[in-house]
Amino acid sequence: MKEADELFHEMKEKGLNPNALTYVTLMSGHGKIGNYRESVKVYCEMINEGLVPTTGTYNVLINGFSKVGKMAQARELLKEMQLRGALPNSSTYDILISGLCDLSNQPELDRASKMSCLTEVKNLLLEMSDKQLTPSETTVHNISSMFAKRGKKFDAHQFSKGLFKRNNI
Known part of the structure; x- marks a missing residue:
């Protein structure tokens, strides 16, 4: 540089x-x-x-x-x-969501901070949905993995099912 x-x-x-x-x-x-x-x-x-x-x-x-x-x-x-x-476009939200997913996977992050990341991801997804923007496949995978790592495999499945249904994916 x-x-x-x-x-x-x-x-x-x-x-x-x-x-x-x-x-x-x-x-x-x-x-x-x-x-x-x-x-x-x-x-x-x-x-x-x-x-x-x-x-x-x-x-x-x-x-x-x-x-x-x-x-x-x-x-x-x-x-x-x-x-x-x-x-903001889909990429803007994909970047933010992926960053939050990466952050939530940091082992040194406490439980409250990890839950805060999860809440923020949900809020960003709602913003995306309101703007009729669709997350990338990579972002969907990152979110599903984040749910699964939190012991919320049912939530991950429900998230994916609901997201795909809403966005006709």
């Missing part, structure tokens, strides 16, 4: 104005290595340059936070996204 950052700054020094895709690419790179602070810094710079973030921009940021278990920050980005007029 050091080379990408250097190239980015060199572009600007030579008078080349990075476009939104350049910023998003840089955010994505930082997110992939867990450097979410730098991703946010690049995002803020993008905003200051007058570029408008898209749903894809927010998905990159939300994914970065989700991968490192910073779900409160990821959820805040969802709120900001909506305030700025960018609409």
Whole structure:
């Protein structure tokens, strides 16, 4: 990422104005290595340059936070996204739900926190359903596994049955 950052700054020094895709690419790179602070810094710079973030921009940021278990920050980005007029899509919710499922599988997480993840997943699924968005197969699998690991195999089955029925899957 050091080379990408250097190239980015060199572009600007030579008078080349990075476009939104350049910023998003840089955010994505930082997110992939867990450097979410730098991703946010690049995002803020993008905003200051007058570029408008898209749903894809927010998905990159939300994914970065989700991968490192910073779900409160990821959820805040969802709120900001909506305030700025960018609409969350299925991928946005898939990222958030998968992040919560991953977090709930952490052995050091206490029972109350794991149940909180489960509740948040249910709330996100309801939001998706209200917006007529369908979770990906991977997300459905992650959710079913999360239920099953909590000793709620019946709930996992009921969840899958209800989800597929609601969304005609």
